[in-house]
Amino acid sequence: MGAEQTNVLQVKDLHVQVKTKDGVIPLVQEINFELKRGRVLGLVGESGCGKTVTSMSIFQLLDRKTTMIEGSIALQGRELNGLTDKEMRKIRGKDIAFIMQNPMNAFTPVFTIGHQFIETIRSHTPCSKKEATELAIETMHSVNLTNPDKLLKYYPFQLSGGMLQRVMIAIAACTHPAVIIADEPTTALDVKNQKKVLFHLDKIRSEFGSAILLISHDLGVISEMADEVAVMQNGRIVEKADVFQLFDEPQHEYTKKLLNARSLLHVDEPIIHLA
Amino acid sequence: MSLIQVNEVTHSYGSRSFFNWKDRSKKVLSDISFSIEEGACLGLLGSSGAGKSTLGKLILGLERPQNGQILFQGHDIYTADKHTRQKIRRDIQAVFQDSYSSVNPRITAERIIAEPLENYEKLTAAEQKRTIVELLERVGLSEGDLKKYPHQFSGGQLQRINIARAISIKPKFIVLDESVSSLDMVNQKLILELLNELKEDFGLSYLFITHDIKAAYTISDSLGVLEKGELVELYDSKNQFFTSEHPIVKEMRGSILAEHPRFRSIRTRVSRVSHT
Numbered sequence: 001m002g003a004e005q006t007n008v009l010q011v012k013d014l015h016v017q018v019k020t021k022d023g024v025i026p027l028v029q030e031i032n033f034e035l036k037r038g039r040v041l042g043l044v045g046e047s048g049c050g051k052t053v054t055s056m057s058i059f060q061l062l063d064r065k066t067t068m069i070e071g072s073i074a075l076q077g078r079e080l081n082g083l084t085d086k087e088m089r090k091i092r093g094k095d096i097a098f099i100m101q102n103p104m105n106a107f108t109p110v111f112t113i114g115h116q117f118i119e120t121i122r123s124h125t126p127c128s129k130k131e132a133t134e135l136a137i138e139t140m141h142s143v144n145l146t147n148p149d150k151l152l153k154y155y156p157f158q159l160s161g162g163m164l165q166r167v168m169i170a171i172a173a174c175t176h177p178a179v180i181i182a183d184e185p186t187t188a189l190d191v192k193n194q195k196k197v198l199f200h201l202d203k204i205r206s207e208f209g210s211a212i213l214l215i216s217h218d219l220g221v222i223s224e225m226a227d228e229v230a231v232m233q234n235g236r237i238v239e240k241a242d243v244f245q246l247f248d249e250p251q252h253e254y255t256k257k258l259l260n261a262r263s264l265l266h267v268d269e270p271i272i273h274l275a
Numbered sequence: 276m277s278l279i280q281v282n283e284v285t286h287s288y289g290s291r292s293f294f295n296w297k298d299r300s301k302k303v304l305s306d307i308s309f310s311i312e313e314g315a316c317l318g319l320l321g322s323s324g325a326g327k328s329t330l331g332k333l334i335l336g337l338e339r340p341q342n343g344q345i346l347f348q349g350h351d352i353y354t355a356d357k358h359t360r361q362k363i364r365r366d367i368q369a370v371f372q373d374s375y376s377s378v379n380p381r382i383t384a385e386r387i388i389a390e391p392l393e394n395y396e397k398l399t400a401a402e403q404k405r406t407i408v409e410l411l412e413r414v415g416l417s418e419g420d421l422k423k424y425p426h427q428f429s430g431g432q433l434q435r436i437n438i439a440r441a442i443s444i445k446p447k448f449i450v451l452d453e454s455v456s457s458l459d460m461v462n463q464k465l466i467l468e469l470l471n472e473l474k475e476d477f478g479l480s481y482l483f484i485t486h487d488i489k490a491a492y493t494i495s496d497s498l499g500v501l502e503k504g505e506l507v508e509l510y511d512s513k514n515q516f517f518t519s520e521h522p523i524v525k526e527m528r529g530s531i532l533a534e535h536p537r538f539r540s541i542r543t544r545v546s547r548v549s550h551t
Contacts, residue, residue: 046459046461046462047459048429160323189323190322190323190486191322191488191530192322192527193322193323195529195530195532195541198541202541202542217460218460218532219460219534220531220532220533220534221532223532223535223536223538223539224532224533224536224539224540224541225539225541225542243536244536244537257461258460260464261460262460
Protein backbone atom coordinates (compact mmCIF):
# COMPACT_ATOMS: atom_id res chain seq x y z
CA MET A 1 0.00 0.00 0.00
CA GLY A 2 1.50 3.32 -1.07
CA ALA A 3 1.87 6.31 1.14
CA GLU A 4 -0.75 8.21 -0.84
CA GLN A 5 -3.40 5.66 -0.10
CA THR A 6 -2.78 5.56 3.62
CA ASN A 7 -3.68 9.22 3.87
CA VAL A 8 -7.43 9.00 4.14
CA LEU A 9 -8.06 12.65 4.81
CA GLN A 10 -5.76 15.46 3.95
CA VAL A 11 -6.35 19.01 5.10
CA LYS A 12 -4.17 21.61 3.43
CA ASP A 13 -3.94 25.34 4.20
CA LEU A 14 -7.36 25.48 5.73
CA HIS A 15 -8.53 29.01 6.53
CA VAL A 16 -11.96 29.72 7.93
CA GLN A 17 -13.23 33.26 8.19
CA VAL A 18 -16.49 34.60 9.47
CA LYS A 19 -18.20 37.72 8.18
CA THR A 20 -19.56 40.01 10.82
CA LYS A 21 -20.77 43.59 11.00
CA ASP A 22 -17.26 44.73 11.84
CA GLY A 23 -15.63 42.96 8.94
CA VAL A 24 -14.08 39.58 8.36
CA ILE A 25 -12.66 37.74 11.35
CA PRO A 26 -10.38 34.72 10.92
CA LEU A 27 -11.42 31.72 13.00
CA VAL A 28 -8.75 29.22 12.05
CA GLN A 29 -5.65 29.75 9.93
CA GLU A 30 -3.13 27.58 8.13
CA ILE A 31 -4.41 24.26 9.32
CA ASN A 32 -2.47 21.36 7.82
CA PHE A 33 -2.82 17.75 8.84
CA GLU A 34 -3.55 14.34 7.46
CA LEU A 35 -5.33 11.33 8.86
CA LYS A 36 -3.94 7.90 8.15
CA ARG A 37 -5.78 4.60 8.08
CA GLY A 38 -6.31 3.17 11.53
CA ARG A 39 -4.48 6.03 13.21
CA VAL A 40 -5.70 8.53 15.73
CA LEU A 41 -4.84 12.21 15.54
CA GLY A 42 -5.56 14.08 18.74
CA LEU A 43 -6.46 17.75 18.53
CA VAL A 44 -6.02 19.62 21.80
CA GLY A 45 -6.37 23.21 22.90
CA GLU A 46 -8.39 25.33 25.30
CA SER A 47 -12.00 26.26 24.67
CA GLY A 48 -12.45 28.74 21.86
CA CYS A 49 -9.22 27.92 20.02
CA GLY A 50 -10.90 26.60 16.89
CA LYS A 51 -11.00 22.85 17.41
CA THR A 52 -14.68 22.51 16.67
CA VAL A 53 -14.58 24.96 13.75
CA THR A 54 -11.92 22.78 12.15
CA SER A 55 -14.02 19.66 12.49
CA MET A 56 -17.15 21.43 11.28
CA SER A 57 -15.37 22.71 8.20
CA ILE A 58 -14.30 19.17 7.30
CA PHE A 59 -17.93 18.19 7.60
CA GLN A 60 -19.02 21.30 5.69
CA LEU A 61 -21.49 22.09 8.41
CA LEU A 62 -20.69 25.77 8.75
CA ASP A 63 -23.14 28.30 7.41
CA ARG A 64 -21.95 29.19 3.93
CA LYS A 65 -23.59 32.58 3.98
CA THR A 66 -21.50 33.86 6.85
CA THR A 67 -18.35 31.78 6.78
CA MET A 68 -15.73 31.32 4.11
CA ILE A 69 -13.72 28.12 3.98
CA GLU A 70 -10.50 28.29 1.99
CA GLY A 71 -7.97 25.57 1.35
CA SER A 72 -8.30 21.94 0.50
CA ILE A 73 -9.98 19.11 2.35
CA ALA A 74 -9.40 15.88 0.46
CA LEU A 75 -11.13 12.67 1.50
CA GLN A 76 -9.49 9.71 -0.22
CA GLY A 77 -8.42 12.03 -3.00
CA ARG A 78 -11.81 13.68 -3.39
CA GLU A 79 -12.12 17.39 -2.66
CA LEU A 80 -14.83 18.12 -0.10
CA ASN A 81 -14.56 21.86 0.14
CA GLY A 82 -17.24 23.40 -2.04
CA LEU A 83 -19.37 20.30 -2.55
CA THR A 84 -23.09 20.91 -2.64
CA ASP A 85 -25.24 19.94 0.29
CA LYS A 86 -26.73 17.09 -1.67
CA GLU A 87 -23.35 15.55 -2.40
CA MET A 88 -22.15 16.13 1.16
CA ARG A 89 -25.17 14.31 2.50
CA LYS A 90 -23.99 11.14 0.77
CA ILE A 91 -20.62 11.48 2.44
CA ARG A 92 -21.73 12.45 5.93
CA GLY A 93 -22.44 9.37 7.96
CA LYS A 94 -21.06 7.03 5.31
CA ASP A 95 -17.45 8.05 4.68
CA ILE A 96 -17.09 10.42 7.58
CA ALA A 97 -18.90 9.81 10.83
CA PHE A 98 -19.31 12.47 13.47
CA ILE A 99 -19.52 11.80 17.17
CA MET A 100 -20.57 14.85 19.07
CA GLN A 101 -19.98 16.07 22.54
CA ASN A 102 -23.52 15.96 23.81
CA PRO A 103 -25.30 12.74 22.84
CA MET A 104 -28.57 14.10 24.23
CA ASN A 105 -28.66 16.82 21.59
CA ALA A 106 -27.39 14.67 18.75
CA PHE A 107 -30.55 12.57 18.57
CA THR A 108 -33.99 13.81 17.66
CA PRO A 109 -36.14 13.45 20.75
CA VAL A 110 -39.29 12.68 18.79
CA PHE A 111 -38.15 9.47 17.09
CA THR A 112 -37.02 6.19 18.61
CA ILE A 113 -33.39 5.13 18.58
CA GLY A 114 -34.29 2.38 16.13
CA HIS A 115 -35.94 4.80 13.71
CA GLN A 116 -32.87 7.01 13.62
CA PHE A 117 -30.50 4.06 13.46
CA ILE A 118 -32.27 2.38 10.55
CA GLU A 119 -32.69 5.68 8.71
CA THR A 120 -28.93 6.17 8.77
CA ILE A 121 -28.23 2.67 7.48
CA ARG A 122 -30.86 2.73 4.76
CA SER A 123 -29.90 6.13 3.42
CA HIS A 124 -26.40 4.90 2.71
CA THR A 125 -26.80 1.24 1.79
CA PRO A 126 -29.58 -0.32 -0.25
CA CYS A 127 -31.16 -2.82 2.09
CA SER A 128 -34.53 -3.74 3.48
CA LYS A 129 -35.80 -2.60 6.84
CA LYS A 130 -35.31 -6.08 8.22
CA GLU A 131 -31.70 -6.28 7.12
CA ALA A 132 -31.03 -2.83 8.54
CA THR A 133 -32.53 -3.85 11.88
CA GLU A 134 -30.36 -6.93 11.97
CA LEU A 135 -27.28 -4.87 11.23
CA ALA A 136 -28.26 -2.37 13.91
CA ILE A 137 -28.68 -5.11 16.51
CA GLU A 138 -25.38 -6.66 15.54
CA THR A 139 -23.40 -3.42 15.82
CA MET A 140 -25.09 -2.54 19.11
CA HIS A 141 -23.96 -5.91 20.44
CA SER A 142 -20.41 -5.07 19.45
CA VAL A 143 -20.40 -1.96 21.65
CA ASN A 144 -21.66 -4.01 24.60
CA LEU A 145 -25.20 -2.72 24.73
CA THR A 146 -27.42 -5.34 26.26
CA ASN A 147 -30.87 -6.05 24.84
CA PRO A 148 -30.42 -4.10 21.60
CA ASP A 149 -33.80 -5.14 20.18
CA LYS A 150 -35.45 -3.53 23.20
CA LEU A 151 -33.21 -0.46 23.06
CA LEU A 152 -34.24 0.21 19.48
CA LYS A 153 -37.77 0.89 20.66
CA TYR A 154 -36.65 3.43 23.25
CA TYR A 155 -36.59 7.19 22.85
CA PRO A 156 -33.30 9.02 23.44
CA PHE A 157 -34.38 10.49 26.80
CA GLN A 158 -34.90 6.99 28.17
CA LEU A 159 -31.21 6.17 27.96
CA SER A 160 -28.31 7.51 29.99
CA GLY A 161 -25.68 9.72 28.40
CA GLY A 162 -23.09 6.96 28.35
CA MET A 163 -25.48 4.52 26.66
CA LEU A 164 -26.53 7.10 24.07
CA GLN A 165 -22.92 7.83 23.26
CA ARG A 166 -22.38 4.11 22.69
CA VAL A 167 -25.45 4.01 20.44
CA MET A 168 -23.95 6.92 18.54
CA ILE A 169 -20.68 5.00 18.14
CA ALA A 170 -22.67 1.98 16.93
CA ILE A 171 -24.43 4.14 14.33
CA ALA A 172 -21.11 5.58 13.27
CA ALA A 173 -19.61 2.10 13.02
CA CYS A 174 -22.30 0.36 11.00
CA THR A 175 -21.40 2.19 7.79
CA HIS A 176 -17.70 1.39 8.23
CA PRO A 177 -16.56 4.98 7.74
CA ALA A 178 -13.07 5.85 6.55
CA VAL A 179 -12.90 8.74 8.98
CA ILE A 180 -14.48 9.28 12.36
CA ILE A 181 -14.46 12.75 13.81
CA ALA A 182 -15.01 12.56 17.54
CA ASP A 183 -15.54 16.03 19.01
CA GLU A 184 -15.11 15.81 22.78
CA PRO A 185 -16.81 12.39 22.80
CA THR A 186 -16.53 11.89 26.54
CA THR A 187 -16.64 15.38 28.01
CA ALA A 188 -20.31 15.12 28.94
CA LEU A 189 -19.93 11.68 30.50
CA ASP A 190 -18.87 10.60 33.95
CA VAL A 191 -15.54 8.93 34.48
CA LYS A 192 -16.86 5.38 34.47
CA ASN A 193 -18.57 5.73 31.11
CA GLN A 194 -15.70 7.71 29.68
CA LYS A 195 -13.38 4.77 29.60
CA LYS A 196 -16.04 2.43 28.17
CA VAL A 197 -16.86 4.82 25.34
CA LEU A 198 -13.21 5.30 24.46
CA PHE A 199 -12.71 1.56 24.57
CA HIS A 200 -15.47 0.99 22.01
CA LEU A 201 -14.29 3.82 19.84
CA ASP A 202 -10.92 2.13 19.72
CA LYS A 203 -12.55 -1.20 18.93
CA ILE A 204 -14.19 0.32 15.86
CA ARG A 205 -10.85 1.73 14.80
CA SER A 206 -9.06 -1.59 15.07
CA GLU A 207 -11.86 -3.51 13.35
CA PHE A 208 -12.53 -1.28 10.38
CA GLY A 209 -9.30 0.65 10.19
CA SER A 210 -11.08 3.97 10.46
CA ALA A 211 -8.94 7.02 10.93
CA ILE A 212 -10.00 9.06 13.94
CA LEU A 213 -9.73 12.77 14.53
CA LEU A 214 -10.10 12.98 18.29
CA ILE A 215 -10.83 16.43 19.61
CA SER A 216 -10.48 16.90 23.33
CA HIS A 217 -9.18 19.27 25.94
CA ASP A 218 -8.55 16.37 28.28
CA LEU A 219 -4.97 15.23 28.02
CA GLY A 220 -5.98 11.99 29.71
CA VAL A 221 -8.14 11.10 26.73
CA ILE A 222 -5.33 12.07 24.37
CA SER A 223 -2.69 10.04 26.15
CA GLU A 224 -4.97 7.01 26.11
CA MET A 225 -5.93 7.18 22.46
CA ALA A 226 -3.75 9.28 20.18
CA ASP A 227 -0.86 8.34 17.89
CA GLU A 228 -0.13 11.90 16.96
CA VAL A 229 -1.20 15.14 18.59
CA ALA A 230 -1.77 18.58 17.14
CA VAL A 231 -1.93 21.44 19.62
CA MET A 232 -4.06 24.42 18.69
CA GLN A 233 -3.97 27.92 20.02
CA ASN A 234 -5.83 30.97 18.74
CA GLY A 235 -6.88 29.25 15.53
CA ARG A 236 -3.49 27.88 14.57
CA ILE A 237 -1.73 24.59 15.02
CA VAL A 238 1.28 25.53 17.09
CA GLU A 239 2.80 22.11 17.53
CA LYS A 240 2.36 18.70 15.98
CA ALA A 241 4.21 15.66 17.19
CA ASP A 242 4.07 12.00 18.06
CA VAL A 243 2.16 11.54 21.30
CA PHE A 244 5.16 10.22 23.23
CA GLN A 245 7.39 12.96 21.96
CA LEU A 246 4.83 15.60 22.81
CA PHE A 247 4.42 14.43 26.38
CA ASP A 248 8.15 13.93 26.94
CA GLU A 249 9.61 16.88 25.10
CA PRO A 250 7.02 19.56 24.44
CA GLN A 251 8.50 22.26 22.20
CA HIS A 252 6.00 25.09 22.21
CA GLU A 253 5.39 27.25 25.29
CA TYR A 254 1.67 26.67 25.07
CA THR A 255 2.07 22.89 25.00
CA LYS A 256 4.21 23.13 28.11
CA LYS A 257 1.49 25.18 29.76
CA LEU A 258 -1.12 22.55 28.89
CA LEU A 259 1.03 19.76 30.23
CA ASN A 260 1.65 21.73 33.39
CA ALA A 261 -2.04 22.18 33.94
CA ARG A 262 -2.20 18.42 34.03
CA SER A 263 0.58 17.93 36.52
CA LEU A 264 -1.36 19.61 39.30
CA LEU A 265 -4.07 17.01 38.92
CA HIS A 266 -1.71 14.20 39.70
CA VAL A 267 0.08 15.25 42.81
CA ASP A 268 1.26 11.79 43.69
CA GLU A 269 1.90 9.98 40.48
CA PRO A 270 2.85 6.60 41.94
CA ILE A 271 -0.32 6.48 44.00
CA ILE A 272 -2.58 7.22 41.05
CA HIS A 273 -0.93 4.55 38.99
CA LEU A 274 -1.60 1.87 41.53
CA ALA A 275 -4.89 1.46 39.73
CA MET B 276 -18.26 21.03 67.11
CA SER B 277 -18.14 20.40 63.39
CA LEU B 278 -19.16 23.11 61.01
CA ILE B 279 -21.53 20.90 59.09
CA GLN B 280 -22.94 17.70 60.43
CA VAL B 281 -25.15 15.45 58.36
CA ASN B 282 -27.01 12.91 60.47
CA GLU B 283 -28.64 9.85 58.92
CA VAL B 284 -30.17 11.75 56.05
CA THR B 285 -32.58 9.88 53.82
CA HIS B 286 -34.32 11.35 50.82
CA SER B 287 -36.46 10.09 47.99
CA TYR B 288 -38.17 11.47 44.93
CA GLY B 289 -41.46 10.53 43.35
CA SER B 290 -45.00 10.97 44.47
CA ARG B 291 -47.78 9.17 46.18
CA SER B 292 -50.86 10.75 44.75
CA PHE B 293 -54.41 10.37 45.96
CA PHE B 294 -55.28 7.92 43.20
CA ASN B 295 -52.05 6.07 43.36
CA TRP B 296 -51.79 4.56 46.77
CA LYS B 297 -48.71 2.53 46.08
CA ASP B 298 -45.43 4.04 47.06
CA ARG B 299 -43.62 4.70 43.81
CA SER B 300 -40.96 6.91 45.25
CA LYS B 301 -37.34 6.25 44.49
CA LYS B 302 -34.81 6.43 47.26
CA VAL B 303 -31.96 8.68 46.21
CA LEU B 304 -30.16 8.97 49.53
CA SER B 305 -30.20 6.55 52.39
CA ASP B 306 -28.69 6.98 55.81
CA ILE B 307 -25.98 9.47 54.96
CA SER B 308 -23.87 10.69 57.85
CA PHE B 309 -20.71 12.73 57.77
CA SER B 310 -19.27 15.95 59.09
CA ILE B 311 -17.04 18.70 57.83
CA GLU B 312 -14.70 20.61 60.12
CA GLU B 313 -13.98 24.31 59.85
CA GLY B 314 -11.39 25.05 57.16
CA ALA B 315 -11.58 21.56 55.68
CA CYS B 316 -12.71 20.32 52.31
CA LEU B 317 -14.66 17.12 51.76
CA GLY B 318 -14.58 15.75 48.23
CA LEU B 319 -17.67 13.80 47.33
CA LEU B 320 -17.17 11.38 44.46
CA GLY B 321 -19.76 9.37 42.62
CA SER B 322 -20.97 8.51 39.15
CA SER B 323 -23.95 10.25 37.62
CA GLY B 324 -27.19 9.49 39.39
CA ALA B 325 -25.49 8.59 42.65
CA GLY B 326 -27.26 11.35 44.57
CA LYS B 327 -24.36 13.78 44.89
CA SER B 328 -26.25 16.85 43.76
CA THR B 329 -29.31 15.96 45.85
CA LEU B 330 -27.10 15.89 48.91
CA GLY B 331 -25.74 19.28 47.90
CA LYS B 332 -29.27 20.66 47.58
CA LEU B 333 -30.25 19.36 51.00
CA ILE B 334 -27.24 21.01 52.62
CA LEU B 335 -27.95 24.27 50.82
CA GLY B 336 -31.43 24.25 52.27
CA LEU B 337 -33.12 24.03 48.90
CA GLU B 338 -34.91 20.80 49.72
CA ARG B 339 -35.92 19.34 53.01
CA PRO B 340 -34.66 15.82 53.72
CA GLN B 341 -37.37 13.27 54.48
CA ASN B 342 -35.47 11.90 57.42
CA GLY B 343 -32.43 12.93 59.39
CA GLN B 344 -30.95 16.29 60.18
CA ILE B 345 -28.40 18.67 58.79
CA LEU B 346 -26.67 20.73 61.45
CA PHE B 347 -24.72 23.89 60.81
CA GLN B 348 -22.67 24.86 63.85
CA GLY B 349 -25.05 22.78 65.89
CA HIS B 350 -28.26 24.33 64.55
CA ASP B 351 -30.62 22.29 62.41
CA ILE B 352 -30.87 24.31 59.22
CA TYR B 353 -34.52 23.42 58.71
CA THR B 354 -35.95 23.80 62.20
CA ALA B 355 -33.87 26.64 63.63
CA ASP B 356 -35.66 29.91 64.40
CA LYS B 357 -36.02 32.52 61.70
CA HIS B 358 -33.10 34.64 62.81
CA THR B 359 -30.65 31.74 62.94
CA ARG B 360 -31.87 30.44 59.60
CA GLN B 361 -31.17 33.78 58.04
CA LYS B 362 -27.67 33.74 59.42
CA ILE B 363 -27.13 30.20 58.17
CA ARG B 364 -28.32 31.17 54.69
CA ARG B 365 -25.61 33.77 54.61
CA ASP B 366 -22.91 31.39 55.80
CA ILE B 367 -23.62 28.71 53.20
CA GLN B 368 -23.05 29.64 49.56
CA ALA B 369 -22.87 27.66 46.34
CA VAL B 370 -21.06 27.54 43.01
CA PHE B 371 -22.55 25.31 40.34
CA GLN B 372 -21.29 23.61 37.20
CA ASP B 373 -22.87 25.70 34.50
CA SER B 374 -21.52 29.19 34.99
CA TYR B 375 -23.79 30.71 32.33
CA SER B 376 -27.05 29.47 33.75
CA SER B 377 -26.05 30.53 37.27
CA VAL B 378 -26.20 34.20 36.34
CA ASN B 379 -28.85 36.47 34.92
CA PRO B 380 -27.75 37.17 31.32
CA ARG B 381 -29.30 40.61 31.38
CA ILE B 382 -27.33 42.17 34.21
CA THR B 383 -23.69 43.21 34.40
CA ALA B 384 -20.95 41.58 36.44
CA GLU B 385 -21.14 44.44 38.92
CA ARG B 386 -24.80 43.84 39.66
CA ILE B 387 -24.34 40.07 39.76
CA ILE B 388 -21.84 40.42 42.58
CA ALA B 389 -23.79 43.25 44.20
CA GLU B 390 -26.89 41.16 44.75
CA PRO B 391 -25.87 39.30 47.91
CA LEU B 392 -24.22 42.46 49.24
CA GLU B 393 -27.45 44.40 48.83
CA ASN B 394 -29.33 41.68 50.65
CA TYR B 395 -27.04 41.32 53.62
CA GLU B 396 -24.80 44.37 53.99
CA LYS B 397 -25.89 47.95 54.33
CA LEU B 398 -23.19 49.62 52.29
CA THR B 399 -23.11 53.02 50.67
CA ALA B 400 -22.84 53.07 46.90
CA ALA B 401 -19.15 53.98 46.98
CA GLU B 402 -18.31 51.31 49.56
CA GLN B 403 -20.19 48.71 47.62
CA LYS B 404 -18.38 49.52 44.42
CA ARG B 405 -15.03 49.36 46.20
CA THR B 406 -15.92 45.97 47.69
CA ILE B 407 -16.92 44.64 44.28
CA VAL B 408 -13.71 45.83 42.64
CA GLU B 409 -11.72 44.22 45.45
CA LEU B 410 -13.62 40.98 44.97
CA LEU B 411 -13.04 41.02 41.22
CA GLU B 412 -9.35 41.57 41.75
CA ARG B 413 -9.29 38.82 44.34
CA VAL B 414 -10.58 36.30 41.81
CA GLY B 415 -8.22 37.48 39.09
CA LEU B 416 -10.41 39.87 37.09
CA SER B 417 -10.13 43.65 36.91
CA GLU B 418 -12.17 46.81 37.34
CA GLY B 419 -12.65 46.95 33.58
CA ASP B 420 -14.87 43.88 33.79
CA LEU B 421 -17.47 45.62 35.98
CA LYS B 422 -19.73 46.70 33.17
CA LYS B 423 -19.49 43.53 31.08
CA TYR B 424 -22.40 41.19 30.55
CA PRO B 425 -22.16 37.40 31.07
CA HIS B 426 -21.87 36.63 27.34
CA GLN B 427 -18.74 38.75 27.15
CA PHE B 428 -16.89 36.43 29.52
CA SER B 429 -15.45 32.99 28.88
CA GLY B 430 -16.68 30.07 30.96
CA GLY B 431 -13.65 30.25 33.24
CA GLN B 432 -14.00 33.99 33.80
CA LEU B 433 -17.69 33.67 34.52
CA GLN B 434 -16.98 30.92 37.01
CA ARG B 435 -14.65 33.41 38.75
CA ILE B 436 -17.54 35.84 38.95
CA ASN B 437 -19.70 33.13 40.48
CA ILE B 438 -16.98 32.53 43.03
CA ALA B 439 -16.68 36.26 43.72
CA ARG B 440 -20.44 36.39 44.32
CA ALA B 441 -20.24 33.40 46.65
CA ILE B 442 -17.45 34.90 48.79
CA SER B 443 -18.81 38.46 48.71
CA ILE B 444 -20.63 38.15 52.03
CA LYS B 445 -17.87 36.17 53.71
CA PRO B 446 -19.55 32.80 54.12
CA LYS B 447 -18.09 29.99 56.17
CA PHE B 448 -19.01 27.17 53.85
CA ILE B 449 -19.35 26.77 50.08
CA VAL B 450 -20.95 23.89 48.23
CA LEU B 451 -19.06 23.41 44.95
CA ASP B 452 -21.25 21.25 42.75
CA GLU B 453 -19.16 20.17 39.73
CA SER B 454 -17.74 23.69 39.72
CA VAL B 455 -14.78 22.92 37.48
CA SER B 456 -16.22 20.10 35.37
CA SER B 457 -17.18 22.15 32.33
CA LEU B 458 -13.91 24.06 32.11
CA ASP B 459 -10.88 23.14 30.04
CA MET B 460 -7.80 21.84 31.80
CA VAL B 461 -5.90 25.12 32.01
CA ASN B 462 -8.90 26.91 33.50
CA GLN B 463 -9.62 23.97 35.77
CA LYS B 464 -6.19 24.25 37.26
CA LEU B 465 -6.48 28.01 37.74
CA ILE B 466 -9.89 27.77 39.43
CA LEU B 467 -8.74 24.98 41.71
CA GLU B 468 -5.74 27.09 42.69
CA LEU B 469 -7.98 30.07 43.37
CA LEU B 470 -10.31 27.95 45.51
CA ASN B 471 -7.34 26.69 47.49
CA GLU B 472 -6.06 30.21 48.10
CA LEU B 473 -9.47 31.43 49.20
CA LYS B 474 -9.76 28.50 51.56
CA GLU B 475 -6.48 29.45 53.23
CA ASP B 476 -7.22 33.19 53.29
CA PHE B 477 -10.76 33.10 54.64
CA GLY B 478 -10.70 29.79 56.48
CA LEU B 479 -13.49 28.53 54.23
CA SER B 480 -14.83 24.98 54.22
CA TYR B 481 -15.92 23.26 51.04
CA LEU B 482 -18.07 20.39 50.00
CA PHE B 483 -16.58 19.58 46.61
CA ILE B 484 -19.02 17.48 44.60
CA THR B 485 -17.58 15.95 41.46
CA HIS B 486 -17.07 12.85 39.38
CA ASP B 487 -13.55 13.92 38.50
CA ILE B 488 -11.25 11.95 40.77
CA LYS B 489 -8.17 14.01 39.96
CA ALA B 490 -9.84 17.33 40.71
CA ALA B 491 -11.27 16.00 43.97
CA TYR B 492 -7.89 14.64 44.94
CA THR B 493 -6.23 17.99 44.27
CA ILE B 494 -8.47 20.10 46.47
CA SER B 495 -9.88 17.84 49.18
CA ASP B 496 -8.62 16.94 52.60
CA SER B 497 -10.99 14.03 53.04
CA LEU B 498 -12.93 12.03 50.47
CA GLY B 499 -16.31 10.33 50.40
CA VAL B 500 -17.64 7.94 47.78
CA LEU B 501 -21.34 7.93 47.03
CA GLU B 502 -22.90 5.10 45.05
CA LYS B 503 -26.62 4.61 44.46
CA GLY B 504 -27.52 6.89 47.34
CA GLU B 505 -25.25 5.29 49.86
CA LEU B 506 -22.06 6.63 51.27
CA VAL B 507 -19.99 3.52 50.66
CA GLU B 508 -16.65 4.85 51.82
CA LEU B 509 -15.48 7.85 53.79
CA TYR B 510 -11.78 8.60 54.22
CA ASP B 511 -10.20 11.01 56.64
CA SER B 512 -7.14 11.10 54.45
CA LYS B 513 -7.57 11.26 50.71
CA ASN B 514 -4.69 8.86 50.12
CA GLN B 515 -6.76 6.02 51.56
CA PHE B 516 -8.79 6.20 48.36
CA PHE B 517 -5.87 4.72 46.47
CA THR B 518 -5.37 1.79 48.80
CA SER B 519 -9.01 0.89 49.44
CA GLU B 520 -10.17 -2.55 48.39
CA HIS B 521 -13.84 -1.69 48.06
CA PRO B 522 -15.07 -2.95 44.65
CA ILE B 523 -16.70 0.37 43.72
CA VAL B 524 -13.60 2.33 44.62
CA LYS B 525 -11.49 -0.14 42.68
CA GLU B 526 -13.70 0.33 39.64
CA MET B 527 -13.40 4.11 40.00
CA ARG B 528 -9.64 3.88 40.23
CA GLY B 529 -9.61 1.70 37.15
CA SER B 530 -11.44 4.35 35.20
CA ILE B 531 -8.82 7.04 35.76
CA LEU B 532 -7.28 7.86 32.40
CA ALA B 533 -3.55 7.66 31.93
CA GLU B 534 -1.46 10.74 32.63
CA HIS B 535 1.06 9.79 30.01
CA PRO B 536 0.81 7.60 26.88
CA ARG B 537 3.23 5.20 28.56
CA PHE B 538 0.49 4.21 30.99
CA ARG B 539 -2.30 3.88 28.45
CA SER B 540 -4.60 0.92 28.82
CA ILE B 541 -7.22 1.36 26.11
CA ARG B 542 -5.13 1.45 22.95
CA THR B 543 -3.32 -1.79 23.19
CA ARG B 544 -4.86 -3.31 20.08
CA VAL B 545 -3.19 -2.54 16.80
CA SER B 546 -5.28 -1.92 13.75
CA ARG B 547 -5.64 -5.02 11.66
CA VAL B 548 -5.68 -2.96 8.51
CA SER B 549 -2.62 -0.85 9.04
CA HIS B 550 -0.45 -3.91 9.40
CA THR B 551 -1.45 -5.70 6.25
